[in-house]
Amino acid sequence: MKAADGIIFACPFYFYVPAKFHHLQEFALMLKMRPITTDDWPYIGFSAKSGEMEKGAILREKEVIEKGRKLVELLIKEIGKKKD
Numbered sequence: 001m002k003a004a005d006g007i008i009f010a011c012p013f014y015f016y017v018p019a020k021f022h023h024l025q026e027f028a029l030m031l032k033m034r035p036i037t038t039d040d041w042p043y044i045g046f047s048a049k050s051g052e053m054e055k056g057a058i059l060r061e062k063e064v065i066e067k068g069r070k071l072v073e074l075l076i077k078e079i080g081k082k083k084d
Contacts, residue, residue, distance in 0.1 A: 005079045036074045
């Protein structure tokens with residue numbers, strides 16, 4: 001992890017972010033990794049949800065897909081800054 005240019009963490013989001021995810025975030029910060037922040041809640045990454053429960057329903061959520069795309073663009077931009 002420490003040698004990686006970028007890492008994307010994902011976890012299921014049913015009600016709240018699992019407590020273990022917060023510990024992972026703290027561990028990454030101890031390794032001096034910089035989180036990618038956004039202007040939208042939860043400010044580190046993004047929350048993806050769908051009103052439907054069947055498999056693949058999230059793929060129909062255009063706003064969620066766009067948030068993910070923007071987050072990946074921010075990550076790529078940060079990686080580029082690190083290499084300059």
